[in-house]
Amino acid sequence: MLDTSSFGEFIRSYFLWRDPMIVGAVSGAICGFLGVYVVLRRIVFVGAMLSQVSSFGVALAFYLQGFSALSLFQSLIDPFALSLVMTGAAALFFALNREFFRISQEGVIGFGYLLASGIVVIIADRITHEAHDIADILFGSAVVVDPKEVYIVPAVAIVAILIHWIFFKDFIFVSFDPETARLFKYPVRILNTVLLLTVGVVIAVTTRALGALPVFALVVLPALTALFLTEKLNWVFVLAVLIGILSAVLGYYFSFILSLPTGASITTSASLFFLLGVIWQQGRLLSRSKFG
Amino acid sequence: MDSSFLIKFEDVVIGYDKRGLLDSIDLSIQNGQFWGIVGPNGGGKTTLLKTILGLMPPVKGKVQYGKNHPLIFGYVPQRENFDHIFPISVAEFVAMGKYIRIPVGRGIKKEDWKIVTECLEKVEIPHLRNRLFRSLSGGEKQRTLLAHALAGGPDILILDEPTASMDIKGETAIMELIGKIKERDNLTVLMVSHFLNIVARFADHVVMIDKDDEFFSSGTIEEVFSGETLSRVFGLNVTVEQVTDKIRIYAGARGSDKKT
Numbered sequence: 291m292l293d294t295s296s297f298g299e300f301i302r303s304y305f306l307w308r309d310p311m312i313v314g315a316v317s318g319a320i321c322g323f324l325g326v327y328v329v330l331r332r333i334v335f336v337g338a339m340l341s342q343v344s345s346f347g348v349a350l351a352f353y354l355q356g357f358s359a360l361s362l363f364q365s366l367i368d369p370f371a372l373s374l375v376m377t378g379a380a381a382l383f384f385a386l387n388r389e390f391f392r393i394s395q396e397g398v399i400g401f402g403y404l405l406a407s408g409i410v411v412i413i414a415d416r417i418t419h420e421a422h423d424i425a426d427i428l429f430g431s432a433v434v435v436d437p438k439e440v441y442i443v444p445a446v447a448i449v450a451i452l453i454h455w456i457f458f459k460d461f462i463f464v465s466f467d468p469e470t471a472r473l474f475k476y477p478v479r480i481l482n483t484v485l486l487l488t489v490g491v492v493i494a495v496t497t498r499a500l501g502a503l504p505v506f507a508l509v510v511l512p513a514l515t516a517l518f519l520t521e522k523l524n525w526v527f528v529l530a531v532l533i534g535i536l537s538a539v540l541g542y543y544f545s546f547i548l549s550l551p552t553g554a555s556i557t558t559s560a561s562l563f564f565l566l567g568v569i570w571q572q573g574r575l576l577s578r579s580k581f582g
Numbered sequence: 583m584d585s586s587f588l589i590k591f592e593d594v595v596i597g598y599d600k601r602g603l604l605d606s607i608d609l610s611i612q613n614g615q616f617w618g619i620v621g622p623n624g625g626g627k628t629t630l631l632k633t634i635l636g637l638m639p640p641v642k643g644k645v646q647y648g649k650n651h652p653l654i655f656g657y658v659p660q661r662e663n664f665d666h667i668f669p670i671s672v673a674e675f676v677a678m679g680k681y682i683r684i685p686v687g688r689g690i691k692k693e694d695w696k697i698v699t700e701c702l703e704k705v706e707i708p709h710l711r712n713r714l715f716r717s718l719s720g721g722e723k724q725r726t727l728l729a730h731a732l733a734g735g736p737d738i739l740i741l742d743e744p745t746a747s748m749d750i751k752g753e754t755a756i757m758e759l760i761g762k763i764k765e766r767d768n769l770t771v772l773m774v775s776h777f778l779n780i781v782a783r784f785a786d787h788v789v790m791i792d793k794d795d796e797f798f799s800s801g802t803i804e805e806v807f808s809g810e811t812l813s814r815v816f817g818l819n820v821t822v823e824q825v826t827d828k829i830r831i832y833a834g835a836r837g838s839d840k841k842t
Contacts, residue, residue, distance in 0.1 A: 330668055460686050463678055466668050473635055473657050474682040474734075481686070521669045521714055 314538035322534025325513035337509035347373030381490025504556035511560035518567035594643035618781030656736030679733030
């Protein structure tokens with residue numbers, strides 16, 4: 291039951307949730323920001339595919355670590371590094387697919403998601419002793435955050451924001467009007483690749499920290515909600531960041547005080563914001579049709 | 583050497599993926615001319631346009647550009663080419679037309695917004711600057727697209743079906759505006775259109791193209807628009823009449839000479 295004593299207990303347990311909360315809030319902010327591109331480009335399931343590929347990378351690293359023949363390469367088979375490389379490769383393939391392979395975008399997303407999901411389940415079955423770690427990767431954990439992630443997630447977020455700060459106008463241009471961008475001799479292919487690589491790397495890093503399900507939710511739902519709330523593009527980015535942060539923070543809070551699974555709690559918080567966004571938009575449309 | 587042309591095709595083969603669609607194209611576009619590009623659906627108009635724009639290399643031959651090279655193209659695509667999920671305002675949309683002169687990695691400066699305002703004034707919609715592009719009517723969108731094309735300070739304005747799905751009032755208004763801007767800014771205009779009478783009224787030169795019939799003809803309106811060639815290309819009985827200083831084109835039902 292939620293009451294003021296729960297809140298007091300939560301505050302007193304500051305040392306327990308500080309790190310996960312920082313990582314969650316930063317992940318919510320950067321996923322919310324990049325999610326605007328994902329939603330506007332109508333590739334929302336890229337978020338699901340990349341977070342699943344990231345999980346695949348982590349699970350594969352755990353699996354490979356179990357082979358004594360690979361002991362020489364143990365330091366190289368790092369779950370974080372492998373998930374980063376695999377997610378980056380998947381993002382790169384997706385960015386270049388349209389020009390080189392011409393497989394439908396939906397086809398690539400579906401294939402990537404299903405292959406990664408299938409292999410994660412197979413690997414999880416093989417390495418039962420790490421099953422708990424794999425479950426954390428997929429669904430997130432409220433209290434267990436690797437201390438280095440408190441630095442890695444904000445560092446990656448800062449680099450991604452810097453890239454997007456510099457190329458903001460260009461990323462919007464190639465997303466909205468690639469035909470004219472090509473005519474203007476803009477490096478459309480390179481810009482698209484950089485944009486998707488930032489999405490891929492951020493998803494890889496945040497999936498390791500939060501889990502695949504909440505990362506997918508944070509990529510898609512805050513951006514969709516922001517599009518319900520405002521019709522100004524710059525504000526869509528600002529609101530998506532704020533809603534991403536709030537979804538993560540409230541998700542952690544309710545997970546902590548109600549002992550809920552964290553990933554599911556973050557996903558539900560983001561979904562509630564989405565529902566509020568829908569109600570807000572419907573109310574606005576209704577008042578417009580009534581009064582003007 | 584003739585250097586008065588802006589764009590010149592000499593024995594050029596256009597096509598894509600190394601497959602030629604149409605051979606031996608000769609075409610010379612001079613500064614200040616208004617060209618119409620007409621032909622049946624799938625006749626090769628878009629391929630020709632993309633070759634002119636440099637988006638598609640010719641299969642054979644070389645496209646030559648005059649002394650103004652590199653040319654700045656002001657491209658007015660079809661109105662329905664844009665995804666309405668983007669909350670892009672009219673001013674933001676017009677500013678994108680200026681990107682041809684703004685390098686990658688540089689943001690939009692104050693002076694760029696001044697040009698946006700000037701372009702919106704040129705197309706007579708300064709009051710719409712904060713409206714969403716997706717919420718505009720067809721005519722308003724066309725004016726916004728025109729302002730977008732003008733924002734880069736083009737040498738050539740390229741229009742792709744500027745009057746498609748417009749009523750006669752909107753069609754006349756947009757074409758008169760294009761004519762006015764062309765004269766004031768001394769622009770060269772290339773316009774792809776299915777409306778032969780619009781082309782005959784506003785353009786001074788025309789390209790008629792049909793790859794299936796291996797037909798290509800270019801010249802003044804009077805040279806190209808004859809009843810015989812139009813009937814051949816469009817597979818209809820087409821009659822051409824002189825009305826004051828312009829020609830009018832009447833298309834009859836297939837196999838009849840009923841005027842419409």
